[in-house]
Amino acid sequence: MHQAASLITYGCHGCPMRGCGVCRTLSNADMSSIGIVGRAVPAGQDLFSQGERCGDVFNILDGWVFLYELLEDGRRQILQFGLPGDFIGLRPSGRASFFGAQALSRVSLCAIPRHRLLDLARHRPELAFELVRIVASEESQAYERLTALGRKTALERVATLLLELFYRIRRRAPQTAGEILRIPVTQTHLADALGLTPVHVNRTLGVLRQRGVIDYGNGLFHILAPHRLFEIAGIDADTCPWAGSEERPPLSIH
Amino acid sequence: MHQAASLITYGCHGCPMRGCGVCRTLSNADMSSIGIVGRAVPAGQDLFSQGERCGDVFNILDGWVFLYELLEDGRRQILQFGLPGDFIGLRPSGRASFFGAQALSRVSLCAIPRHRLLDLARHRPELAFELVRIVASEESQAYERLTALGRKTALERVATLLLELFYRIRRRAPQTAGEILRIPVTQTHLADALGLTPVHVNRTLGVLRQRGVIDYGNGLFHILAPHRLFEIAGIDADTCPWAGSEERPPLSIH
DNA sequence: CGCGATTTTGAGCACCTTCAATCCGTGTGG
DNA sequence: CCACACGGATTGAAGGTGCTCAAAATCGCG
Structure with missing residues (x-):
C-alpha cells in the first residue's frame, strides 16, 4: 500500500489541505489506495474543457481556478471561483462536462480518480457525507450568485x-x-x-x-x-x- | 416498527414516488423508523420561509413549489422550481435558511425529519450517495440558470x-x-x-x-x-x- | 355583476452595452 | 537604452435592451 505514496508528487503528509474537506475523512491508507496524483497547471490552461470527459476530481492546493460555461457565440459565464482548499469537478460524472475549469494563476492540485473516490464512498459513509456537504455548499453559493445576477x-x-x-x-x-x-x-x-x-x-x-x-x-x-x-x-x-x-x-x- | 406507518397520511405503499430518489434507497422499515409525515400545503403558502429554521426535508408528491430569495426591498429571485418527485430543503441544515419555499399550486408532500434522514445516511452509504446525486443535479441546474441570467x-x-x-x-x-x-x-x-x-x-x-x-x-x-x-x-x-x-x-x- | 388578479399594450427613460480610442505597465528585441 | 508590442485598464460617445410608470383589457370567481 504505502509504496504507492511515492507516486504522489505533493505528499499527503505535510499537505496543508490534509485536514480539509474530503481528505479529512480519509486515512493515509485510503489516500494511497485511491491513487492521488499531484499536478501543476500553468495560468490560463484548462484543468478540463467544456464538452470533455474528465475522470478526475481536483483538490486545489495553491492558486485559483474558475469554472465557466461557453455559449456557441463565445459568450462566457463564470460559474464559480475555486480557491485553495476547494474541491472541483465532482459533478461532471462519466459524461461530458457542460462546463470547463481553467487556472487563473499557476495552480498546484491533487487529481483524484473520480470512480475510485466514489467506490470508496460506498464503504465510507463519512466520505459520502462529506461529499454531500461540499456539493450542498457549492449549491448555496450558486443560489446566492443567481440572486445577484437576477436581481x-x-x-x-x-x-x-x-x-x-x-x-x-x-x-x-x-x-x-x-x-x-x-x-x-x-x-x-x-x-x-x-x-x-x-x-x-x-x-x-x-x-x-x-x-x-x-x-x-x-x-x-x-x-x-x-x-x-x-x-x-x-x-x-x-x-x-x-x-x-x-x-x-x-x-x-x- | 410497522405501526408507525399508521401515522403516515400518504402511505408509502402505492406512493408514486416510492421508487424515486431517496425513497428508492430505503427499506419499508427505514421509512417507518424515520417518521415520515404526509402533508398538504395550499397554493401560495410557504413550506418554510426565508430566515426560518426548518427541520424537515420534503419530497414533492404532487403540485409545484418554488425556492426563492428575497432582498430587503422586496426584489425576489426564484432559485428553482420543484416538481413532483423533487427533493427539497436538504441544504438549509440546522441554521436558518437563506431562502424560502412556497407552494405554487396545492401541494402534497412527505416531510422527513432532516436529522433522522442524515443519521440514517451515516449507516447507509447508498442513501448518502443518493443525496450526493440529488444535490449535484440541483447544482447543475443552478449553473445552467446562472449562464442564462448572466449571458x-x-x-x-x-x-x-x-x-x-x-x-x-x-x-x-x-x-x-x-x-x-x-x-x-x-x-x-x-x-x-x-x-x-x-x-x-x-x-x-x-x-x-x-x-x-x-x-x-x-x-x-x-x-x-x-x-x-x-x-x-x-x-x-x-x-x-x-x-x-x-x-x-x-x-x-x- | 363586480371585484381582484393577471395579462396586455403604450410611452418614455435608464442602465448597461457597444464601439472606439487612449493610457499604462510589462516584457521583448533591436 | 529605447522602440515596439501586447494585454489590461480607462475613458468617451452613442445606442439598445429591458425597466418604470400607467392604463386598459381579460379572466377567474364570489
Whole structure:
C-alpha cells in the first residue's frame, strides 16, 4: 500500500489541505489506495474543457481556478471561483462536462480518480457525507450568485462578489487579516462572473474607488470600508452566515 | 416498527414516488423508523420561509413549489422550481435558511425529519450517495440558470426556461407526451426566475407566440415548434443531456 | 355583476452595452 | 537604452435592451 505514496508528487503528509474537506475523512491508507496524483497547471490552461470527459476530481492546493460555461457565440459565464482548499469537478460524472475549469494563476492540485473516490464512498459513509456537504455548499453559493445576477444592480453585484471573495480568502488564510487581497483575476473575469461587460465593471469599480470604499491596482484589491461594502451589496453583515470572519465552512449539514 | 406507518397520511405503499430518489434507497422499515409525515400545503403558502429554521426535508408528491430569495426591498429571485418527485430543503441544515419555499399550486408532500434522514445516511452509504446525486443535479441546474441570467437575452432566457420545464415535466410524466403543459405559474413567477420584469416577460412571450413557436393562456403552454425553441434558446438539442425525452435524471454520478 | 388578479399594450427613460480610442505597465528585441 | 508590442485598464460617445410608470383589457370567481 504505502509504496504507492511515492507516486504522489505533493505528499499527503505535510499537505496543508490534509485536514480539509474530503481528505479529512480519509486515512493515509485510503489516500494511497485511491491513487492521488499531484499536478501543476500553468495560468490560463484548462484543468478540463467544456464538452470533455474528465475522470478526475481536483483538490486545489495553491492558486485559483474558475469554472465557466461557453455559449456557441463565445459568450462566457463564470460559474464559480475555486480557491485553495476547494474541491472541483465532482459533478461532471462519466459524461461530458457542460462546463470547463481553467487556472487563473499557476495552480498546484491533487487529481483524484473520480470512480475510485466514489467506490470508496460506498464503504465510507463519512466520505459520502462529506461529499454531500461540499456539493450542498457549492449549491448555496450558486443560489446566492443567481440572486445577484437576477436581481441586483451592477454596483450591488460587484460589491457582493468582492465581499464573497474577501471572506473566502480570509477564512482560508486568517493570517492575512489585512483588508488587502491578491485576487488574480482581470476585470474581464469579474465581468464574466457578474453578467456584465468589462467596460461596465471598470466603471463600477471606479465608482467604488471614488467613494473611498475600495482601492485596487496591480491585481491587488484593498477593502477600505468593509461596512460600506456590505451596505452597497445589500447584505446584512450581522445575519450573513459567511461574513463571520475565520469560521467553519458556511454550511454545516447536521 | 410497522405501526408507525399508521401515522403516515400518504402511505408509502402505492406512493408514486416510492421508487424515486431517496425513497428508492430505503427499506419499508427505514421509512417507518424515520417518521415520515404526509402533508398538504395550499397554493401560495410557504413550506418554510426565508430566515426560518426548518427541520424537515420534503419530497414533492404532487403540485409545484418554488425556492426563492428575497432582498430587503422586496426584489425576489426564484432559485428553482420543484416538481413532483423533487427533493427539497436538504441544504438549509440546522441554521436558518437563506431562502424560502412556497407552494405554487396545492401541494402534497412527505416531510422527513432532516436529522433522522442524515443519521440514517451515516449507516447507509447508498442513501448518502443518493443525496450526493440529488444535490449535484440541483447544482447543475443552478449553473445552467446562472449562464442564462448572466449571458442570455430575455428571449433566450424565456425559451431556455420553457424548455427546461417542458422536459422536466415530460421526464416525470411520459404519458403526457403532447406538447401542451400545465404550468401553474404566473408571468411574474417566470420574471422572478429569469431576472426580468413581468412586463418584459409578457412582451417576450408575445414574440414567441407571434412567431408561432408557442401558444399559451389559462395556465397552459403549448409548445408548437420545439425545434425552433431550442434554436432560440441557444441549446443544441442533440448534445443537450436532459433533452433526450423520458430518460434518467440528467446527471448520474458513477 | 363586480371585484381582484393577471395579462396586455403604450410611452418614455435608464442602465448597461457597444464601439472606439487612449493610457499604462510589462516584457521583448533591436 | 529605447522602440515596439501586447494585454489590461480607462475613458468617451452613442445606442439598445429591458425597466418604470400607467392604463386598459381579460379572466377567474364570489
